[in-house]
Structures are given as C-alpha cells and as structure tokens.
Amino acid sequence: MNRGIEIDIELAAGTPNANFIAEALGNLAGFDLQQQRGEPLEWQVLRIEESHHHHFRLAIRHPARPLDLGLTHALRATLAVLARETPDELRTRLRRAEGQGLRLTRLRHLHEAPDLWQDDFWNWMG
Numbered sequence: 001m002n003r004g005i006e007i008d009i010e011l012a013a014g015t016p017n018a019n020f021i022a023e024a025l026g027n028l029a030g031f032d033l034q035q036q037r038g039e040p041l042e043w044q045v046l047r048i049e050e051s052h053h054h055h056f057r058l059a060i061r062h063p064a065r066p067l068d069l070g071l072t073h074a075l076r077a078t079l080a081v082l083a084r085e086t087p088d089e090l091r092t093r094l095r096r097a098e099g100q101g102l103r104l105t106r107l108r109h110l111h112e113a114p115d116l117w118q119d120d121f122w123n124w125m126g
Contacts, residue, residue: 004061005072009045009079011056017087019047022056023107024090029078030060031102033071040064049111 009022026045034041043060060075061067085093098104 004042004059004067005075006057006059007072007075007079009056009058018056019107021087021090022047023105024087024094025079025082026056026058027102027104028082028090028093028097029058029075030105031097031100032078032082033060033074035100036074037071043105045105045107047107047109049109050113 009025011018011021015021023045026043030041030043040063041060042063043058046057046059048055048057058075058079060071082090082093094102094104
C-alpha cells in the first residue's frame with residue numbers, strides 16, 4: 001500500500017463550524033483532483049487532537065501506485081481556491097459533487113502526543 005501525501009488544512013482559530021469546513025475542503029479537494037486527473041484517489045480528512053489544540057490534515061493516495069510530486073502543488077492550489085468560498089458555497093458545492101459521484105469521507109478524529117524531541121527546548125539547550 002502506498003503512503004501518499006499529507007497536507008495540513010489551516011483554518012483560523014475560532015472558525016465557526018470548523019469540522020464541517022475542514023471536512024468539506026478535504027472532500028472537495030480530493031474529488032476535484034480525482035476528476036482532473038481521471039484516476040481513482042483515496043483520501044481521509046483528519047482532525048488531530050493534541051494536548052491543548054487541534055489541527056486538520058488531508059491524507060490522499062492512489063490505491064495502486066505512488067503519487068507524483070506534482071500532486072502536492074495541485075492540491076495546494078485546489079485548497080487555496082476552495083478556501084475563498086463561504087460555508088454556504090462549500091455546502092452547495094458539496095451537494096453538487098455528491099450528485100456527480102463524490103462519496104463523502106467523514107472527518108476522522110485522532111489523538112497525537114507531542115514529539116518532545118522536536119521541542120524547541122532542545123534547540124535552546126544547544
């Protein structure tokens with residue numbers, strides 16, 4: 001199984017309906033890329049809980065082969081376009097994509113422990 005790529009979905013702190021927006025952005029980005037490339041893609045939209053905050057991530061892969069490096073650039077561009085839309089526009093676009101064959105992937109919740117070895121404390125220690 002190919003690992004694929006992961007990209008963060010960055011939302012402003014305190015964004016209302018953040019779970020819905022992240023889920024919509026991830027699903028629409030995955031579906032749009034699948035349509036553009038004309039090949040099957042699989043994706044997950046993740047809400048990663050850490051000790052005092054959370055963030056969202058999109059993990060995407062091809063079921064049969066490694067993805068090319070150009071996909072990361074295309075994915076960032078697609079997310080940038082989708083990020084300009086309002087929640088109502090995202091909802092409308094999601095319904096339209098479901099009518100075109102999108103099978104909605106629900107938001108997955110994960111817990112992640114901080115990596116203490118990547119902590120700035122070690123950089124400060126020199």
